[in-house]
Amino acid sequence: MARWEPGARERLVLAAVDLFNEQGYDATTVVQIAERAGVTKSTFFRHFPDKRSVLAAGQETLSRAFAAGIAEAPAGAGPLDAVAAGLERVSASMGPLNRELAPRLRAAVAANAELQEHTALKTVGLAAAVTAALVARGVPDPVAALAGELGTLAFKRGFAEWSEGDRAAHDDLSRYTLAALADLRVATAALG
Structure with a gap:
């Protein structure tokens, strides 16, 4: 995973929304969102405190x-x-x-x-x-x-x-x- 690749925040939002639609909000984890976006879990938490806050981006x-x-x-x-x-x-x-x-x-x-x-x-x-x-x-x-x-x-x-x-x-x-x-x-x- 590219640690400092640009556009991580936008990719995280897109990944989260797609996963929420595919498997439901409750079944989606932060790790899955990060993996789909091509970033690490710690990069996720640099941008958002939790998965719900992704939707407030x-x-x-x-x-x-x-x-x-x-x-x-x-x-x-x-x-x-x-x-x-x-x-x-x-x-x-x-x-x-x-x-x-x-x-x-x-x-x-x-x-x-x-x-x-x-x-x-x-x-x-x-x-x-x-x-x-x-x-x-x-x-x-x-x-x-x-x-x-x-x-x-x-x-x-x-x-x-x-x-x-x-x-x-x-x-x-x-x-x-x-x-x-x-x-x-x-x-x-x-x-x-």
Whole structure:
């Protein structure tokens, strides 16, 4: 096994998701993931504390990118316009690997209650990061919380549609996330 071969983190994520789908989450071991990725067990633990955390790979980066986009929105931007800036920023960080991995990851999560719970917690964490970024811009807490939830939902809906779409198309994720946010704006207006 090549100890310092580049791309170990990505190979570990791909190996874990594939093994979770092939033999189930509970039956998959860290050693199997490391072997499939072509790295040692200690290399696995340099990147992840346990097998469940493999599925959270990139979550902190996602939250930071979303928050940075919100922080960089024009000074006069309203909360949802700032969220749109965050969606554009986070969408730019997603590439072909994310699109390829998404259906396999969804299948692995759907087959395991622990992974479903972990995914729900990741969503809560993303909404909290978006809300905190809006509060830092001076948006009042209840408005920031609502906009944070809408932004998170727009990201989830847009990402799902994008990742289920035509893999040959080189369309940008932001098109989907911004369309989902626009749909949610209309839906909230209909609440009265």
